[in-house]
Amino acid sequence: MHQHMEMEGNQSALAAPAPSSEVQLDQSSPRKSTPPPGEEEKGTHLRFLLSNAESGLIIGKGGSTINQIQSQSGARVQLSRNHEVFPGTSDRIIMVSGTVDDILKAVDLILSKLLDEFYAEDGAEIDPESKIRLVVPNSSCGGIIGKAGAIIRSLIEDSGADIKISPQDMYYPGLQDRLVMVTGTLAEQLRAIELIILKLLMDPHYQQSPNTPFPYAALMYNGMNFVPNGTGGKYQNNRLPNKEDKSSSVTIGVADEHIGLVVGRGGRNIMEINQLSGARIKISDRGDFMSGTSNRKVTITGSAGAIRAAESMIQAKVASAAER
16 A cells, blocks of 8 residues: 555656756647647657666566656557666667657656666755667668758757767768767756757658667678777688578687677676577687687688678677777
8 A cells, every 4th residue: 555655646746856957848849830730749759878777777677667658658668678888888778759849758767767767966956967778770860960960069058958969880880870969957858858849850861770679680780890909810711602691600719808898797798699699609618719810810700791780780899898
């Protein structure tokens, strides 16, 4: 009984945001004028990144929190699975779909929950600032940046939030998305996100983009064969001529000090690469190097596609260390 009461109290608290932020949002709300007629009710979506801990909080016990957020906002909220991370990061992807209003309500509930749990300092007088990383296709970033940065400047000015866009391909070679980082108080972030969604609504290509939070499986499988310096050459073994799906194996060299990154804590990374690529990966014993190098042998066995996918994931793990 007690639990039930608490839940109800929570719901009403969540449903009614603090009056101050409501007033701020109303004052500058562009919704009376900006979108072309009929655009407003059109369904769209917004994707952003959450750490594993944040994802757990948003899902809640047995999915209770995510269901509550969906019923209160009217938006659909989906999360990528545990091992489905945004390429080049260890963060999961959350996708919120619905009308602009529904999406903003859901984002408000999600960010408020994260702020309460992770950012709020007891007795802080000022509104805490946090950072949200939106996932936006490269092709739609021009509409947010504008000529010589004119649009992004106006978004920053209007919202009061800081908005930065990651360089292309920074996280993973061949990736068609960039991260748009929005930093500020909750009200500033919501205003910036609202303005960004309205810009994205004008981009017909954006409207057709993903209907799943995790559209990267193809990227993982198409395997980009890039070999950063220091990862050693590629040695083809028993490749079978033109028989699709026949198993073959490739051995690549990975610098001894980077093997830990490929294996991961308790073998986590290597299991993840196995699962996502469908290839089998075997690493040579300590001290067993490719001739004339200090590179350990990493043998990847599977179909050609699986090998390419596993190889690109291994390269990405190693490349992430090189950037640090």
